[in-house]
Amino acid sequence: MRGLDEKAIQAKEKKAALGPDIDVDSFQSEPVHHDYIDDLGALSEADKKQMILAGVDAKERERSGSFVQKDTSVLHAHSKQEGLEVIPMKEALKQYEWIKDYYWKLVAVDTDKYTARVQLDLHNGYFIRALPGSKVVYPVQACLYLEKEGLGQNIHNIVIAEEGSELHVITGCARAAHLRRGLHIGISEFYVKKDAKLSFTMIHHWAEEMVVRARSVGIVEEGGLLLSNYISLKPVKSVQMYPTTHLIGKGAVARFYSLLVGSPGSEMDIGGRVVLKEADTRAEIISRAITNGAKIIARGDMVGEVPGVKAHLECHGLILNGGSIHAIPELEGKVDGVEMSHEAAVGKIAQEEILYLMSRGLTEEEATATIVRGFLSVDIPGLPPQLKAEIDRAVEQSDKDMM
Numbered sequence: 313m314r315g316l317d318e319k320a321i322q323a324k325e326k327k328a329a330l331g332p333d334i335d336v337d338s339f340q341s342e343p344v345h346h347d348y349i350d351d352l353g354a355l356s357e358a359d360k361k362q363m364i365l366a367g368v369d370a371k372e373r374e375r376s377g378s379f380v381q382k383d384t385s386v387l388h389a390h391s392k393q394e395g396l397e398v399i400p401m402k403e404a405l406k407q408y409e410w411i412k413d414y415y416w417k418l419v420a421v422d423t424d425k426y427t428a429r430v431q432l433d434l435h436n437g438y439f440i441r442a443l444p445g446s447k448v449v450y451p452v453q454a455c456l457y458l459e460k461e462g463l464g465q466n467i468h469n470i471v472i473a474e475e476g477s478e479l480h481v482i483t484g485c486a487r488a489a490h491l492r493r494g495l496h497i498g499i500s501e502f503y504v505k506k507d508a509k510l511s512f513t514m515i516h517h518w519a520e521e522m523v524v525r526a527r528s529v530g531i532v533e534e535g536g537l538l539l540s541n542y543i544s545l546k547p548v549k550s551v552q553m554y555p556t557t558h559l560i561g562k563g564a565v566a567r568f569y570s571l572l573v574g575s576p577g578s579e580m581d582i583g584g585r586v587v588l589k590e591a592d593t594r595a596e597i598i599s600r601a602i603t604n605g606a607k608i609i610a611r612g613d614m615v616g617e618v619p620g621v622k623a624h625l626e627c628h629g630l631i632l633n634g635g636s637i638h639a640i641p642e643l644e645g646k647v648d649g650v651e652m653s654h655e656a657a658v659g660k661i662a663q664e665e666i667l668y669l670m671s672r673g674l675t676e677e678e679a680t681a682t683i684v685r686g687f688l689s690v691d692i693p694g695l696p697p698q699l700k701a702e703i704d705r706a707v708e709q710s711d712k713d714m715m
Contacts, residue, residue, distance in 0.1 A: 334523055334550070336425060339464030339495040341433050344383035352378060352388055358489060359457070366484025366517040368455040376480075377440075379454040383463055384435040395446025395477075397439065398454075401468050404439035411439070414470055418501045418529035426497045426525045430466040437467040437499075442477035442508070451480040451513075456496065458522075459488040464495035471500070473508035473536070481510070485524075486517040493521035502530030504538050506561065511539040518548040520577070526553035534561030534590075540568045542582070547575040554583040554611065559593040568597040571688050574606020574635060583611025583640075588621040588650075595623040600688055603635030612654070613642040619649025629658035630687055632680075 349355070352370040355363070359382075360370045372378055377391040377398040386400045404411055421431045438454050458465055473479045485496060496518075504510045518524065532538050538557055557566040568584040586595035597612045614623040629637035641654040661683050669679035 334495070334525065336429055336464060336495065336497075340460070340462050341464050341466070343435075344385060344460050344463065346382045346385040346387055348386065349388055352380065355380075355387075362486050362489055362517070363455050363457065363484060366455065366486040367482050367513070367515045368453050368484040368486070372453070374450045375453050376448050376450040377452040379438040379440070379452070380457065381436055381438075381455070381467075382457045383460050383465065386436055389438070391452075393446075393448060393450075395443040396448050396452065396479075397441040397443070398452060399439045401437040401439050401470065402434065404470070411470070414472065414501060414503060415468075416501075418531065419499050419527050423527055427499060427527055429464075430468055430497055430499050433466050434468055435466045437469040439470050440479070440481060441472040442474055442479035444474040444505075445476045446474075447478045448480060449478075451482045454481065454483045456483065456485045456498070457487065458491055458494045458496065460494075461491055462493050464497065467496070467498045469498065469500040470503075471510065471512065472503045473505060473510040475505040476507050477505070478509045479511075481512045483512070483514045484517065485514065487519050487522065492519050494519070495523045496525070498524075498526045498528070500526070500528035500555075502528070502538065502557075504530065504532040504536040504564075506533045507535040508533075509537045509539075511541070513541040514543065516542075516544040516548065516551070517546050518544075518551075520547045520549060520575075522548050522551075524548060524551040524553070526551075526555070528553070528555040530555070530557040530566075532557060532559050532561065532564040532566055535563045536561060537565045538567070540566070540584075542568075542570040544580065544582075545571065545573040548578055548580070550579045552581040554581075554585065556585040556587070557595075558587045558589060559595065560589050562590045563592045564590065565594045567595070570599045570601075572599070572601040572608060572610070573688075574601070574603045574608045576605030576635070578606035580606060581609045581611070583609075583613065585611075585613035585615070586623065587615045587617065588623060589617050591618055591620045593621050595621075597625045597627075599627040601627070601629045601637055602684065602687065603629070603631050603637050604633050605635045607636050609638045609640065611640045611642075613644070614652055614654075615644045615646070616650035616652055617646050619647055621650050621652075623650075623652045625652075625654035627654075627656040628687070630684070631658065631660045632684070
């Protein structure tokens with residue numbers, strides 16, 4: 313693939329590995345069998361209820377395809393649109409010889425023990441591909457679901473937007489209502505080809521004792537766009553992810569947006585990095601974080617390697633009911649002629665704002681919820697209406713939980 317230096321990319325990813333150590337052997341890894349279903353309507357009502365909270369609709373309204381994996385078994389995978397492939401990863405590895413040119417090419421197998429575990433004991437994952445020139449108007453939905461208590465789920469995903477294509481993906485990571493403890497390790501590799509557009513929205517709906525470790529890397533070729541959104545508004549014990557994108561073609565663009573709410577006892581180490589390697593590339597990282605008693609580390613890193621690149625990093629944190637927020641914005645310009653900026657702010661809700669809204673007839677609780685909702689409301693350019701609706705719904709639900 314043009315402009316891709318695999319060894320250089322993987323060396324940077326290994327250096328970037330973060331997060332407290334987790335005893336992966338304390339989680340079960342044995343296969344858990346669930347029968348394949350042809351129609352998502354056959355899911356239990358309990359599963360449907362949990363999945364919709366992560367943006368996955370069993371009725372597939374305004375969806376172009378679906379992938380659902382429960383524990384270690386793929387329940388369902390299909391495409392509803394011509395020019396779109398939605399295939400379980402293990403099946404894709406058997407079906408396509410050429411996939412070896414994409415599998416473990418951006419993320420190194422030996423990055424850490426989490427990547428090694430996925431390579432040694434792959435439970436599956438999804439392969440989603442928009443064929444050259446195809447326009448996938450409605451989002452593809454993918455659900456990675458945990459039901460078995462104490463299970464460690466090992467996932468590897470690949471998403472490819474071929475030249476001139478347009479692809480929207482919404483991934484909902486969720487769990488059964490009874491589940492409290494589990495481990496989710498997700499490896500994801502994203503390829504955005506020349507003049508292609510990929511929007512990827514991930515919504516986490518985990519549990520108080522869930523541990524999440526994600527390793528994801530993407531590349532964007534000439535004229536391509538990668539829009540990445542991450543939403544985590546529910547309790548989780550520990551989550552660490554640091555998605556990285558390399559802009560390897562002239563005029564390539566990457567935008568990262570994250571909305572975080574940390575609950576009491578949670579540890580969230582969330583970041584994003586963009587390496588601008590070619591002329592006229594553009595990047596933006598926007599983060600909104602609220603701690604409700606959690607420890608949150610919000611990272612952002614921009615690396616400008618050639619003249620004529622533009623990048624902006626913005627991190628705002630709100631301390632609502634204790635906890636801490638550590639914002640770590642980093643800019644690295646390696647040559648003359650780069651244009652890079654950042655801003656970071658951490659604070660609390662101003663009492664005068666609450667009093668003003670109360671003077672307009674709101675209760676203190678309603679006033680606080682209004683301010684929180686406004687804080688989490690981020691205008692994400694280029695987002696399809698269907699995905700915006702899912703994000704708005706997730707934020708609305710988080711207001712009820714926090715208050």
